[in-house]
Amino acid sequence: MEGNARVRKTSPLRYAIGMFGTSIPINMFKTYAAIYYVDRLGLSMADYSLVLFIYTFVDAIDNPVYGYLSDRTRTRWGRRRPWLVIGSILLGISFVAFYWPPAVFTGNLLFIYFLITYILTGTLDSLVNANYAALFPDLFSGDALRAKTNAFRQAFQLVAMIISVALTPMVTSKLDYPLTALIYAFLGISAILFCTFGCHENPEYEQSEKPMFRSTISALLRNKKFWIFGLANAFYSATFSLILSAVPFYVKYTLGLPEGQNTFLLAAVLLVAIAAVFLWAKMVRKFTLMPVWRMALLILGISLIPLYFANSLPSAVLSSVLVGLGFSGVISTMDLIGARIIDEDSGKYHLHREGFYSSAMGFMSRLSGLFTSFAFYCVHAFYQFESGDAPGPNPGAAAKFLLVIFPFILMMISFLFSIFLKFPDKTADSSGAESPAPDNRKGM
Secondary structure, three states, rough: OOOOOOOOOOOHHHHHHHHHHHHHHHHHHHHOOOOOOOOHEEEEEEEEHHHHHHHHHHHHHHHHHHHHHHOOOOOOOOOOOOHHHHHHHHHHHHHHHHHOOOOOOHHHHHHHHHHHHHHHHHHHHHHHHHHHEEEEEEHHHOOOHHHHHHHHHHHHHHHHHHHHOHHHHHHHHHHHHHOOOOHHHHHHHHHHHHOOOOOOOOHHHHHHOOOHHHHHHHHHHHHHHHHHHHHHHHHHHHHHHHHHHHHHHHHHHHOOOOHHHHHHHHHHHHHHHHHHHHHHHHHHHHOOOHHHHHHHHHHHHHOOOOHHOOOOOOHHHHHHHHHHHHHHHHHHHHHHHHHHHHHHHHHHHHOOOHHHHHHHHHHHOOOOHHHHHHHHHHHHHHHOOOOOOOOOHHHHHHHHHHHHHHHHHHHHHHHHHHOOOOOOOOOOOOOOEEEEOOOOOOOO
16 A cells, blocks of 8 residues: 555544544443433333344344445445445434434333334444444554554544543433434534545555455354454453443442432543553553453453442442553454454455454444343343332342443453464564564474
8 A cells, every 4th residue: 555656644533533423322322222211211121131132133134234235335435435424324313213212102112113213223333333444454554553543543432432421411411312312413423424534545445356245254254363353352342331331220229329420430431541542552562462452351350340349439430440441451452453353364365355344343242232131131030120110129239230240251251262362473663564573483
């Protein structure tokens, strides 16, 4: 790419802004879907877990299809841009509809509406994120440049999460959920479009061979690194989703505080994560990617333990600081590993399948829906938590199970998978380009 004068460089900062746009709607969607539909509207916990279970299988189909279609797209505007423009607008509309159910919908009608809008919003998010993620290994090469770009990207994601996760209880207390969703949708669409029109894809890829579906599936199925990484990511993603969903229940039922106090716990996690994200990027450059990734997974898992023993808002906030540190490390490294797997596939087969691999990794991340669904079902089965109207005999313990016990188990499994994923060591020269590390094992 450096030798091709036609390739225009993309600003890492402008590309990173797209992460703000993709994060604004989906994080409110994931974090407050349960508390809104179950605790406020009266949807049963069993019905909620059923929808999560169903959507996991929908996602198994839509992600590979979106990635495959994106890789085969050839237009004057690029491979990814048309999908990002159309997908972001449709995602915004669906997201608003999800938080704007007709007031007359109750019982089965509410369940059907929730099922349809949840699947529609989730699948459109998959479409947008598959194409946005596919641009990352295409536009930026080498761990050094990717770590820098990803640090910007994750910083924007965390800012978006402060707004859409930490501040949402305060905003919805003034504007309620439907109007809040409308504002977030506008912000998300604007940021994605601004990013999209500033990204410059390599025009040579427009002339490259179109990947075939069967050979692409075959290569993916035989890629052991993809499956190890994908499963580690799935267990982490389930942890992340459960933390976001469980905090409102934890604050209300375990700490016995008003809903608006969610802001303090979530803000502690996200502010620490923002402060640490560039530190983690420096650690990747100094210690190499894989050991830093494993350390981040381990820290995130262990950091959940103090939350189990917290009995007040100050102690819970202090515990959340450790969670933020671990979370920052994982998001700073996870995408770099995915990009390496894509690089290896491109080098081996001489095909550009960034979209398919990105969407497949997105599916593995969303495979977490099976685990989160099971966690909510366990709360229903073991703690008799039905809904906000019937929270069961010990809702405080149920909230601890969702926030601490189940996520801790998931993170330990994720860490175990990470041990089996290995890449050749790389060293970065002064230009940021990477090459295999020299082999000093003489006589072996």
